[in-house]
Structures are given as C-alpha cells and as structure tokens.
C-alpha cells in the first residue's frame with residue numbers, strides 16, 4: 159500500500175535523468191533504504207530490502223511494471239509491492255513525484271517492533 163500521510167514530506171533523492179529507463183537506484187531516505195525505478199515515463203519507489211533473503215531490489219532489472227530481485231529472481235509489482243507468485247506477500251511502496259527537476263519520494267518512518 160502506498161502511504162498518503164500528508165504529514166510525511168516528500169524528499170528529493172535524485173535528478174531527472176539520473177536513473178536510466180529500465181533500471182533502479184537505491185537511496186537512503188529518513189534512515190530507510192528505498193529503491194527507485196524509472197519505467198521510461200515515470201518513477202516508482204519501494205522498500206529496497208527483498209523479503210526473501212535481503213537483496214537490494216534497487217539493483218534488479220525493471221520491466222513491465224515489475225522489478226526482478228537480482229539474487230533469486232523473485233518479481234515484485236511496482237504499483238502495490240506484491241510478490242508476483244503470491245500477492246499476500248508485499249514490500250512497502252511509496253509515493254513519488256517530480257518537482258522541477260527533482261525525483262522526490264514520500265517515505266514514512268519504519269514501523270517499530
């Protein structure tokens with residue numbers, strides 16, 4: 159689920175053009191690692207940590223709205239973070255926007271345990 163909490167600010171992570179189409183990058187945002195992907199027309203953001211064994215999703219290839227984990231090829235949808243093989247398992251996704259020339263993401267603090 160994408161957060162829409164207006165109390166959480168958008169924060170710039172990169173400039174338009176920094177992420178080639180079909181690729182992602184990982185950024186630290188508010189103490190969390192966030193994977194940001196460029197689909198050729200827009201940007202998507204999700205938690206960088208693969209729930210399988212912890213690979214960085216930001217280094218995986220991105221195509222057809224899905225990122226493929228670079229370690230064991232689990233695929234996750236950018237729209238809602240769902241694992242393509244079982245939608246009950248999801249990674250957190252975040253809102254993105256482009257403001258002027260900056261790619262911005264809205265990332266709430268990690269939930270405490």
Ligand code: FES
Pocket residue numbers: 208209210211212213227228229230231232
């Ligand atoms: S660590 Fe991502 S699929 Fe195994």
